[in-house]
Amino acid sequence: MNLILLGPPGAGKGTQAKKMVEKLGIPQISTGDILRAAVKEGTAMGIEAKKYMDAGKLVPDEVVIGIIRDRIKEADCAKGFILDGFPRTVAQAEALDEMLKGMGQDIDHVISIEVPDSALLERLTGRRMCSCGASYHIMFNKPKQEGICDLCGGKLYHRDDDKEEAITERLVNYHRQTAPLIDFYTKKGKVRPIPGTGSVDDIFAAIMDAVEG
Numbered sequence: 356m357n358l359i360l361l362g363p364p365g366a367g368k369g370t371q372a373k374k375m376v377e378k379l380g381i382p383q384i385s386t387g388d389i390l391r392a393a394v395k396e397g398t399a400m401g402i403e404a405k406k407y408m409d410a411g412k413l414v415p416d417e418v419v420i421g422i423i424r425d426r427i428k429e430a431d432c433a434k435g436f437i438l439d440g441f442p443r444t445v446a447q448a449e450a451l452d453e454m455l456k457g458m459g460q461d462i463d464h465v466i467s468i469e470v471p472d473s474a475l476l477e478r479l480t481g482r483r484m485c486s487c488g489a490s491y492h493i494m495f496n497k498p499k500q501e502g503i504c505d506l507c508g509g510k511l512y513h514r515d516d517d518k519e520e521a522i523t524e525r526l527v528n529y530h531r532q533t534a535p536l537i538d539f540y541t542k543k544g545k546v547r548p549i550p551g552t553g554s555v556d557d558i559f560a561a562i563m564d565a566v567e568g
């Protein structure tokens with residue numbers, strides 16, 4: 356099953372993707388995670404991408420399209436994948452369609468997680484991440500020990516782009532560049548709208564209903 360998780364920054368795509376991986380046995384492909392790993396390693400791609408990421412802007416289409424082109428050909432994607440944070444522009448969606456067509460495949464469902472902007476700022480400024488992929492919130496989802504990951508004991512950090520100026524830019528860019536994808540995939544009959552403001556488990560149940568129902 357080939358799935359796309361669509362939604363504004365802070366909608367809970369990463370959290371839901373991790374639960375879906377467990378349940379569906381297909382990998383999560385997060386372009387944000389892949390780019391952050393490249394930044395950390397200091398690769399040429401990472402150094403270039405960092406400029407955009409820190410400013411809350413999208414990395415150029417050709418960079419992320421190249422990442423996905425290589426990644427979906429890997430063996431663990433044979434039964435499908437969960438795209439988290441890709442596509443983010445109509446050009447990326449069109450490139451993805453072409454790639455999948457060339458492989459005799461298609462997207463099955465686009466899970467559109469809907470959260471109002473008013474809730475996103477609070478979610479993102481309070482978000483704390485672990486390099487293992489776990490995410491916490493200083494008010495709503497505290498780790499057992501402050502600043503330490505419950506799962507791996509790693510030190511939690513505040514993403515540079517989860518600071519207020521970058522968030523505002525990311526939300527503006529989301530509405531301008533990414534939200535048009537809802538229309539793009541609605542025309543193809545692929546969109547499954549999911550309210551993203553309930554509990555993590557309720558949202559997960561709604562996603563499972565949409566993809567298995």
Ligand code: AMP
Binds near residue numbers: 444
């Ligand atoms: P995320 O972890 O999905 O919020 O992504 C963090 C940042 O990585 C974004 O704000 C962008 O700068 C960059 N990024 C991730 N995915 C994409 C994408 N599909 N297209 C362009 N930039 C991306």
